[in-house]
Amino acid sequence: MVTASAPGKVILFGEHAVVYGEPAIAAAINRRIYVSVEKRSDDEISVTSGHALKGGYPYVTAAVELTFEFLGRCCGLDVKVDSEFPPASGLGSSAAVSVATILATASLLGGDVGKKDLARLGHQVERRVQGAASITDSSVTTFGGVLFIKPGLEVVERIDSESLPLVVGYTGVGGSTKEQVEKVRVLRESYPDVVGPIIHTIGRLTLTAKKVLQEGGEIGGLMNINHGLLESLGVGTDLLSKYVYAARDAGAAGAKITGAGGGGCMVAYAPGRQDEVARALSDAGGLAMKVSVEGQGVRVERK
């Protein structure tokens, strides 16, 4: 049996704008998904999960198949999935489970797959299942750390940043990324002269944030601005807004929607106030998770 794990992620800056070629900054978080694979005597692929992995099985089976294709080898497998964070919450469970499955399967079969290939294959799995996907999630879960992603050029750059004390607030409502992306597309078509500049401004904001992160500066203010710009794109909800203000009132330096919006999660940057912010988010009815940046991407845990 081989167990591999890969971290979840939060997008710190640039979600939605990244769809239109603007850069984004994402961070792996210290909550992981664990995938264990074991050979079976027959040639079935059986997937079980301790956690309710809503919509996760297609990623697992697609990841197994793609790994078989890549290595030119195959076998029957029992796959077991466990997660330290809720699936379909915008924290990158699809990419994490895909990449962890690929590494576990390849490792079991004695194949050697480098990180670049893991990220590429993980992205392919997401594309196969969803039809379209950004390289953000698969890159972050593969490499870990804080990454600057420039989609047009397929550039991924690691940002050496101070430790970031974050608190994630989950609304318990699964936001559909596809729906929210479509919503922004329609808005952009309706008001090109307004929404175009907003998307471009998010890109500028992300570039500013990169510089601030590299200089060890304070990103809270920029997160707050980014939140408003996401609201202007129509991906906010009353609940997300409630949590964002609750976090700020509890002393977070910044708070914003993270990911596609329309539900899902928000993230707060809360140096010295993680406990207070987590409590405020719980009091507001959210699932609060204190997290920090995870330097390690996908890895083999046990072999």
Added chain:
Amino acid sequence: MVTASAPGKVILFGEHAVVYGEPAIAAAINRRIYVSVEKRSDDEISVTSGHALKGGYPYVTAAVELTFEFLGRCCGLDVKVDSEFPPASGLGSSAAVSVATILATASLLGGDVGKKDLARLGHQVERRVQGAASITDSSVTTFGGVLFIKPGLEVVERIDSESLPLVVGYTGVGGSTKEQVEKVRVLRESYPDVVGPIIHTIGRLTLTAKKVLQEGGEIGGLMNINHGLLESLGVGTDLLSKYVYAARDAGAAGAKITGAGGGGCMVAYAPGRQDEVARALSDAGGLAMKVSVEGQGVRVERK
């Protein structure tokens, strides 16, 4: 005795950006302030108010003095002020009470002051009391209707628009315009590359809204975008956000902060849903006012 009245206003588009030379669109609303003036035997100016006119007296006395200067005449006055909307709520009570006082006083003294002079004098009163003021409020309360204001050129243009069924939600918290304007100034200085484009985008949005209004189109979507951009400037509050989402959930086509933010009011555009939206805002704890555009600016009521 002479009674004059002048309407309150809501800003539909462009608040805060107007401070940086971008255009704004404001509408007079069918809630008025009434100012009655009567000669006294002595030369005192005595002001009373049925409504608690927080901070309103300086505007009344400055307006009386300026009218005396303008006409080269003076006398003792009893001034009585009544209002159909809460003062210091961002609905333009200062400008309305100033302009109504000027017209009532001038009319009592037999002076003839044209609308342009009324607007100009009203603006002067606001500048005298506050130190600085935009021409928006004094223009709207003087002329009534929906006005397009280009501050750099001191251009005021009337927009012929369909009737706009609006609902105003007052938080009960008086937002300080001065404080909020200062907050945006500091944010703009901290992040010029980001906040500059946001302010410019609000200007573009206002131009788009002008066209839509002139064509009798639907302004709700643009109001929602404008709301997010105001959030990004940091002038939102949890309460304003709560009301905005409550209004949208109750069927408003659009909802946004109106005025300086940090408290004060939000406004919803709610064709066919004014009652539902007003109820939702009340349920959320706000003071809800169903209003429509008031075509008539300052006028003499009784002489």
